[in-house]
Amino acid sequence: MAMEAKEQVATATAGHTNGAALNGYHDSPSAKPVREPLVLGNKTIHQITEDICGVAEQKATPKFWAALLASMLVAGAGIGALTYTIAVGIGVWGLNNTIGWGWDITNFVFWVGIGHAGTLISAVLFLFRQKWRTAINRSAEAMTIFAVINAAVFVLTHTGRPWLDYWLLPYPNQMKMWVNFRSPLEWDVFAVSTYFTISLLFWFTGLVPDLASLRNRAKSKIAKAGYTIFSLGWTGSTRSWHHYEFAYLIFAGLSTPLVLSVHSIVSFDFAVSILPGWHTTIFPPYFVAGAIFSGFAMVLTLMLVAREILDLHDYITLKHIDNMNKIILATGMMVGYAYAMEFFIAWYSGNPYERFVFINRAKGDYAWSYWMMMTCNVFSPQFFWNAKLRRNVWFTFALSIVVNIGMWFERFTIISTSLHHGYLPSSWHYYSPTWVEITIFVGTFGLFMTFFLLFAKYLPIIALGEIKSIMPGAQPSHHHHDDHGEHGDYYHSGHYVDNEEAVKKA
């Protein structure tokens, strides 16, 4: 990262004499190419509008309807199983007295974790000025929102009586009771609902200018009305952009610690308990790294499909895939380190119960789950040391699915192995899910895909305003890097690097 930064500064000074044509690829031919361009195909600003709005404007293909129908059917099955659960009670799940958390909480943690990559891309990479994020941030943020909705499905039904879920909120009531703020489960209520709200506001704020682009091009009355309402009457006024950019910066600044807090607080659900295997201080960073790991894998799974179907090869380039794979490799190793450290501490603590739980993880009833997790999360990402494999679309797609499977098993391993052999051997038990739990879980994937397909069809899947602002020549050339501390310059910086990048293409 430090090396990259230096490189950027160097090219920034070198490239700053470029001309100002909007598609300024032909300027400063003497400069040496440094990096690949962020957007391929030598596009003008207008072409970007055409390309991205075109996705939303073209008539939905039979393929789209088929995919939507299939997703809705799967979602429908899940909703059916959920209805059955609510009508009969969570006794229809495979839980027992010993194992009170099974697939429900596993799936909750899994889906919340998936969401983390979206926030990381939209907020953390924004603050680190990683401009490549512009091609993927919109869809990653959408993914965050849909993933948190799925997580909510599990956490709201596992209470057993979901019609009383409002009891989780502190509100004055005739029972004269208040919630218990000493419980990490209550912290979770605040963490997840704040996370959802802020992610939604951030996403919507980013969408407003792009919806205005769609509004001004819409032909049909319904589309026009819809885009008009949600674009709030945005006109691209500089007097508005001025405040907007600052709001964007604040949202990024808020979301960055927020995303770290959410999975930390989710991990407190376990870490604050006294159960061996859960009661450990490594959980917050370990959960956050795992969340980013699985989230990036899910972004890749979705992006690679969207890139093919919607023909976004010029926007989501191999460079993006390469970068995301590097993050997967890094976070995968953090997770691997956490697995190793857990074992070390179990031994080093001298606590026989801790030691038992960890040996039991690797050799006990759920060893199959543990080794599945190790294979998928620790061994498989090592392939990404190879640059060719990082840039191989099919390999990346397969590995992204493997990683997600592994991360699901991580949560399952943590929850089940710790619960099924607790302090009292007489209570030891085994847990397997019933068809109801499996159907609900599969159903959430259907729900996720339904939301994502509707999003990809009707909303700008790539952040138009942001990608335009990082195009070569899109910014005045008299601006220097030292301006960045000043007000109003946060949204896009270091555009000279792009000009430089463009030269390579030319």
Next chain:
Amino acid sequence: MSTVAQGNVIAVMGDFKDPNKVTAAAKGIHEAGFTKFDIHTPYPVHGLEKAMGMPKTSLPKFALAGALFGLASAFALQWWTGAFEYKLNIGGKPLFAPQFGTPVFFELTVLCCGLTVFFTMFGYLCRLPNWHSKYQYDAGFQAATDDNFCVVLEADDPRFTAETAQALLAKLGAADVRVVHEAIEQD
């Protein structure tokens, strides 16, 4: 609406395609003493607001106020419900302590700050939602969400006359300098 008739002059507009020229033009308009003008762009142009002579945004102050409000509410809520209104002994844990209050302090701070920023920015500072703009029938103005930098000199400006405004924009290199009339909808 079937036809649009023309009413009074409401603005003079001109188009730019080059971010350097539009920034220079913004400076020129500002230096000519115009205050009621705006430049509509498809994406935020680096430094344009400075060239237009805009003051710093007041948004950070609102954000701070929202954050402090959230923090104070979280503190009050947890203390008042736990240590005052509904004292419940759970495993001998303290009725209130900042240690266990921290997650909720943080979350409510972020939540209130975010909501304040969102509503202040759109509702107060940008004056949105505003589903009708009097300029919306102008093609160049509409193209500002595509690839056009559309400069609008408003007729309300004390220095505004159609002639001076047109002359200024032409001098600054704007393309398609045009007088824009109020649109009157007729059935």
